[in-house]
Amino acid sequence: MKIRGVSIEDTFAEAFTMRVARVVITARSKRWVEAAAHKLTGFATSVIGCKVEAGVERDLAAKETPDGRPGTSVLLMTMGKDDLGKRLIERIGQTVLTCPTTACYDGLPGAPDRVGVGSALRFFGDGFQISKVVAGIRYWRIPVMEGEFLVQEKFGMLKGVGGGNFLILARSADAALAAAEAASDAMAAQPGTILPFPGGVVRSGSKVGSRRIKSMIASTNDAYCPTLRAITKSALPPEVNSVLEIVVNGVDAPSISASLKAGINAACREGVVSISAGNYGGKLGPHHFHLRQIMQGVGG
């Protein structure tokens, strides 16, 4: 299969079931929404080293938010249920509670699984916190030096999908970067998904484990490192000199598929040789995104 001359390899991306929470942050202005979201999603690229994967899902207009102020929707994802609660409490507590004018709401009101967040953060109020129930939902008003921080008591959790991916194999580093930027831009608009890595792009794709150190969970994906072509079992065609990976997480598999489709389509451009994907032979992750199936019907 070829799209605009770029070969789509007959392979699949292997992804995992994760727990996802959607956090809605509002503030007096977009400036402070972005400031809070920036910190909330910081150092949250991979559960391997960060314990949580997070990213901005989309900006919210004032009419879309519970309190009629500008906002943003952030997805946070972990491998386990218990872990997600801990990460929400520590991250919202350190980054949203501290940020001027913000309030924080649950973005998954229909999710049956609930985790206490405001119910834990309220203790920062040292006994001066006040609970209020509006339309059957409990909120906590935590007094802070600026005024009050409002946070919802419980947040919903869903089973989501993490680790959807594809690899851009290009003739040059410039071509790989341009294709990755185009893909990232196209995928950023996909609802229900986040791109947890910097700018949505990963240059250091990993393989499971290490050839030398047994305790390492992951190490460099040497088969896709152009500089190692001569000394390792390379997976790269001869004309490829740079590879970048796009990783996408989402609330469900259809969201990931739609995002991958948009991203791969945008990445098929001048200088790109082929599009591949990372997998572990289908033995680790239950979600398989077959590139050619996803791209079926996209013009060549």
Added chain:
Amino acid sequence: MTEMVATLKTPLRQRVACAEILSGSWTHLSARELAGRPVYLERDGQVALGEIFELKGVPGGRIRFVGNLELADGFAAGLSEGEVVVEGNLGSEAGIALAGGALDVQGNTGPRTGAAPLGFKRGMTGGELIVRGSAGTEAGAGMRRGLIVIVGKAGNQTGLRMIAGNVVVFGSAGQDCGLWSKRGTVVALGEITPPPTYSYACTYHPPHLKLLLTRLKVTYDLPVRTRHLTGFYRRYSGDMAELGKGEILEWSAK
């Protein structure tokens, strides 16, 4: 929308105690079953609801009462489910000890609206009570949870001995609102003079009020103005003669 309609057959000429009409579970009852519930006339004693009201419609969780019920006391006492609309005025103790559901009174209510029954400390424990006219004295007395909204004037000692919950007053509030309150919030969008046992804290934007007032506007079509959503509020803490964890939030242009 499926609803039941209860229309007053003839104007009331004596006070009537209505506390048992909607107590307990009622939303599944047919018009005939509901018509059998007792009311107590001041002079003539117990009669069935069906003798003074004509009930029509099918059960659907909502009932509308039509007629002047100014002489009806204890209406919707202990209401725990469903939506009750009253197209007129109510007498005293409307919605006392409300526990759930919603009572929407389109006229005025008498004293002790949504209050604790006499001799009891705890009043409303849930639900929403909307008075589109004015309410008499001691509305919300002893309130533990829930919401009372008074669109017109609120009588003296509204929110007396509140344990928690919310009272929102659009019009002017009488004297001693929130007196002896432990916790609880009185939101005054009109004039109010906090009791001397309340202390001014600051002028600010309470973030939860946007949620609360927006809900009142959307759900009940109440006259919430942009100035109420964007304005500042003067916060008074009290009652200092009690826990001091209650508050009066007075809307202020600045």
